[in-house]
Amino acid sequence: MNIIINPPKFAWPSLLQRPAFDTVSLQKTVREILNEVKENGDHAIIELTQQYDKVLLKDFEFDEVELMNAEADTPSALKKAIIQAAENIEKFHSSQITLPEIIETIPGVQCWRKSVGIEKVGIYIPGGSAPLFSTVLMLGIPAKLAGCKQIVLCSPPNVEGKLHPAIIYAAKLVGVTHIYKIGGVQAIAAMAYGTRTVPKVNKIFGPGNRYVTCAKQLVQEDGIAIDMPAGPSEVCVLADDSAHAYFVAADLLSQAEHGADSQVLLVSTSEVFVNKVNLELEKQLEALSRKDIAAKALQNSKAIIVEDIKDAIDIINEYAPEHLILACNDPMSVGNKIINAGSIFLGNYSPESAGDYASGTNHTLPTNGSAKAYSGISVDSFVKKITFQKLSKQGLLNIANTVELMAEAEGLDAHKNAITIRVNHLKK
């Protein structure tokens, strides 16, 4: 890690800058693939899968045998773990369901909001080095709780034309309604525009590489909603002398192993502590299977030593990390001063990996500083809140004058008239 001691405030923005996550340069290629699927549907998908995933599929649906095999091929200890995680995630996300509350703003004028599940949602689960069945839980469970009727999942097949059995097992467990072996841009296209086989969805969720992210941005221009902008995963740890250097090193490595572009930041009030962490990093790194990836991510990572906890909080709010671990004295009071972060882990026994898998919170979170304006995924992400209003005759009369005056001042006569015509009818 690069150690920076007491950087002046004006240097923070450049110090905290993430590497540019450019998708604009990919737009031409991605748009071509999107158009290909839009025009040639299932046929294009088969071809693109052969080209990019190196496997020629007859089709990309599952038959009953494959689904049954997936259950059998998932070790029972892992199934038990997935069920436990799913229960915790469901318990936390259930608390996010809101029921309508009728507000009478003035007598006779009742207003409320009702949450309605988005009818059709798409979930993308990347392939690559890690089979992210945990993300199936994190997206599928809130979708189900929200009341989404069609939950479509796409994930790229391996060279044998298969998905990891735990992905299929998790999908069945949480109530995904459609599973397809489709990856990359062609998966986003299939869910955005629909094909003979794949239903068109209203909103697309899930992580992916730069091509997938670019595809999500482009289909958004065509009116398909997406979960949030995506960038490489990040953790920031705030640690003082009350923290354990080997815990902190383990947490930093758990982020670093995601990818060479993972963002790892340590903010500390203690130079001695940072040096201890650096030694621990070297020691723990050796034992990791993804050592090379983690080492690369660490090369670009920073440890910032600050004067006091106030500066630490200010730096963190400027950075707006996806994950923030508060391994410091009184983490609760520090946490209450954080205004920009995706998810906050309090104290020495709340590692990020608890939340990544099983504590119950969601692990799909805003990266790349977007925690300044975006929340992580929740049941909210899978519903629309429709407003309702019901005016009694008296209610209408009670606000008539207000509406008439405002409509007139905005020069909108017909708006005014919709009120006046009713008032006149009632006064007849």
Next chain:
Amino acid sequence: MNIIINPPKFAWPSLLQRPAFDTVSLQKTVREILNEVKENGDHAIIELTQQYDKVLLKDFEFDEVELMNAEADTPSALKKAIIQAAENIEKFHSSQITLPEIIETIPGVQCWRKSVGIEKVGIYIPGGSAPLFSTVLMLGIPAKLAGCKQIVLCSPPNVEGKLHPAIIYAAKLVGVTHIYKIGGVQAIAAMAYGTRTVPKVNKIFGPGNRYVTCAKQLVQEDGIAIDMPAGPSEVCVLADDSAHAYFVAADLLSQAEHGADSQVLLVSTSEVFVNKVNLELEKQLEALSRKDIAAKALQNSKAIIVEDIKDAIDIINEYAPEHLILACNDPMSVGNKIINAGSIFLGNYSPESAGDYASGTNHTLPTNGSAKAYSGISVDSFVKKITFQKLSKQGLLNIANTVELMAEAEGLDAHKNAITIRVNHLKK
């Protein structure tokens, strides 16, 4: 209105299609203006204002005298109406504030969400034919309730270099912190990138023409959040024989007067009723100041006559209107079957214009079918919900095995190790 009787289901999508709201063709022009402001800041804004708004400003800030004059120049009856509307809007939106609820998913594992206001938000209020001070209330009030610290408002000056006094009055009333005389793409650029005068914001809200909409889409690619995709305003009225034809005609006209591209749709189970509405439309149109605009919008509008209320509901869910007026028997039970709409108005005395101004609900709503995936503006739109978690030592031990198994199966050793290292420490 064009009357269509019992269209077959396969014809619905083409029948309900909105005119394409193309912004892609504008991207080059808009990107140039964005870059100009990004590079030359305040200076570029002065020049662009002279070019597009035909007024040369010394600067685009307000002095105290202008702010005081705005208050004096707003008639007191209108001020009273604005205050009444603001109170109702505040009452309804206050109910959207959520407090953290701690959920213990398993013993020792506590999770919760905390709403935190987005620190800096921008509000765009268009100029043009109507001074939309009502939109200032609809965006400023939830921003203030959410706890946003900087609320920046931009609106184009008229040829005398002024804003409508009611816009300034409403902005001061609801607690807007910065007001600038800047319009169009240059306003979006100023708020997205910041200039010497205008603070950079995290999220931009508000309606606008195609150029403004395109600018919002483009700055989104640069990481600035926006409220929602925008298109021309829409109303759908579902009416049966229990409705009043002159009420329905007035409601359709109140949408039609917004612009020639406004979308007006009548769905009815009764041909007789539709004919009555058509006669009323002609009669009421004559009296309107914006007659020409409304007449043009009506030329493109449709009345669809359906077999029964079930078909009506299905057609509406396919269309996903921004505003839906249910002028029919038992509107509550019909409303509960609607899954795609922005805001629903129940019964004969709940006209859209009540919600446009003063009932308390928000009037910034999803258009162009985006009600299938988006909600209207609420306090939710101005907050991020940060998740927190706190594990006790026992809590960590309770989920340790689950996390370890899942991390291992995903091939993420370092994630597993962040747990194991703590478990070993506790078992020492």
